[in-house]
Amino acid sequence: MYNDFQKHLTEELHSIEEAGLYKNERIITSAQQAAIKVSTGKEVLNFCANNYLGLANSPELIKAAKEALDTHGYGMSSVRFICGTGDLHKTLESKIAQFFGTEDAILYAACFDANGGVFEPLLDEKDAIISDSLNHASIIDGVRLCKAQRYRYANANMEELEKCLQDAQAQRFRLVVTDGVFSMDGNVAPLDKIYALATKYNAMVMVDESHSAGVVGRTGRGTTEQFNLRGKIEILTGTLGKAFGGAVGGFTTGKKEIIDMLRQRSRPYLFSNSIPPMIAAAGIRMFDMMTETNELQDKLHSNTDYFVAKMKAAGFDIKPTQSAICAVMLYDAKLSQQMAAKLLDEGIYVTGFYYPVVPKGLARIRVQVSAGHEVEHLDKCVAAFTKIGKELGVIK
Numbered sequence: 240m241y242n243d244f245q246k247h248l249t250e251e252l253h254s255i256e257e258a259g260l261y262k263n264e265r266i267i268t269s270a271q272q273a274a275i276k277v278s279t280g281k282e283v284l285n286f287c288a289n290n291y292l293g294l295a296n297s298p299e300l301i302k303a304a305k306e307a308l309d310t311h312g313y314g315m316s317s318v319r320f321i322c323g324t325g326d327l328h329k330t331l332e333s334k335i336a337q338f339f340g341t342e343d344a345i346l347y348a349a350c351f352d353a354n355g356g357v358f359e360p361l362l363d364e365k366d367a368i369i370s371d372s373l374n375h376a377s378i379i380d381g382v383r384l385c386k387a388q389r390y391r392y393a394n395a396n397m398e399e400l401e402k403c404l405q406d407a408q409a410q411r412f413r414l415v416v417t418d419g420v421f422s423m424d425g426n427v428a429p430l431d432k433i434y435a436l437a438t439k440y441n442a443m444v445m446v447d448e449s450h451s452a453g454v455v456g457r458t459g460r461g462t463t464e465q466f467n468l469r470g471k472i473e474i475l476t477g478t479l480g481k482a483f484g485g486a487v488g489g490f491t492t493g494k495k496e497i498i499d500m501l502r503q504r505s506r507p508y509l510f511s512n513s514i515p516p517m518i519a520a521a522g523i524r525m526f527d528m529m530t531e532t533n534e535l536q537d538k539l540h541s542n543t544d545y546f547v548a549k550m551k552a553a554g555f556d557i558k559p560t561q562s563a564i565c566a567v568m569l570y571d572a573k574l575s576q577q578m579a580a581k582l583l584d585e586g587i588y589v590t591g592f593y594y595p596v597v598p599k600g601l602a603r604i605r606v607q608v609s610a611g612h613e614v615e616h617l618d619k620c621v622a623a624f625t626k627i628g629k630e631l632g633v634i635k
């Protein structure tokens with residue numbers, strides 16, 4: 240059997256390569272931070288990590304994790320409901336709920352699991368899920384696992400959302416689901432309008448805060464802070480793998496009964512190991528840091544404003560952003576790859592995105608700004624973009 244299957248896979252892989260879609264992974268040999276070492280021995284400035292608050296190599300989080308290794312050991316070897324619940328897990332869940340101003344929270348191994356396990360236990364064929372067309376893959380997969388009727392609206396298009404809500408009036412319960420920040424453009428979901436429509440048409444709302452938590456809102460509480468809707472959104476999901484330290488872990492937070500039901504019925508929670516104690520301990524320390532000071536958010540916001548202004552002044556076409564994501568529009572797929580490669584030679588690590596990750600003809604380089612960047616890093620990045628941009632005729 241395997242001979243035939245091997246031939247099939249080889250052909251498929253070859254066609255992926257032919258189409259120029261084969262993903263090669265660059266190898267980092269240092270810790271994840273602003274200046275990283277790659278396997279060629281070169282040191283480059285990293286502008287493509289989700290390390291928004293620069294905490295991925297935070298001495299404070301490392302210290303908290305090391306202490307927990309000594310007090311709580313390495314792993315839990317169990318799902319939560321059998322014997323995988325530690326005091327650190329419970330404390331972290333309550334810190335998450337405090338941070339977002341919600342009633343309770345439940346941990347998962349990843350936000351992919353949080354989204355995979357949120358719909359199926361709560362809704363069935365009598366209900367409706369209304370989803371933004373640019374929602375993350377894990378939301379799409381989670382919705383697929385649920386029997387609810389599906390509706391889809393174009394990204395942040397409120398006319399289409401209203402039409403979906405009207406069409407879904409026959410269903411018992413309605414849930415509108417959106418990413419908080421859309422990762423390819425950096426735009427924030429218009430949660431004020433979504434909430435108003437949901438209220439008008441008697442629906443609940445879920446926001447995936449993966450790219451917005453820690454980033455959006457003056458104190459980084461996410462889209463509910465930005466739109467003054469703290470405590471009003473029924474379900475929030477998020478990750479500990481981006482701004483919040485960058486290790487691993489996900490969560491769902493929101494109304495008490497919803498979280499209760501997930502603990503009873505959510506399959507990735509019931510049938511998958513609980514996160515290691517050291518991750519929970521570092522998470523607790525991280526949320527404590529967020530309540531002690533707003534320094535990292537302030538620095539991230541000023542870094543982002545600075546970078547976007549400099550890039551625009553240099554003549555680049557930047558998508559309007561309300562997050563730490565800055566899409567430098569190049570439109571041409573090949574150009575995006577060429578430019579990213581040349582930037583790497585200049586010591587700037589960024590990634591070019593093109594179809595099918597973004598629509599055809601809308602290729603871009605996505606720059607992710609971090610509180611871990613210093614002004615000289617940002618200046619170096621802008622200078623490299625300007626040099627290569629001129630070389631390739633992107634700017635004059």
Ligand SMILES: *Cc1c(COP(=O)(O)O)cnc(C)c1O
Pocket residue numbers: 348349350351352354375377418422447448449450477478479480487488489
């Ligand atoms: C990154 C991301 C996820 C997945 O988070 P993990 O914790 O890495 O699984 C889910 N949703 C969105 C919107 C994301 O950006």
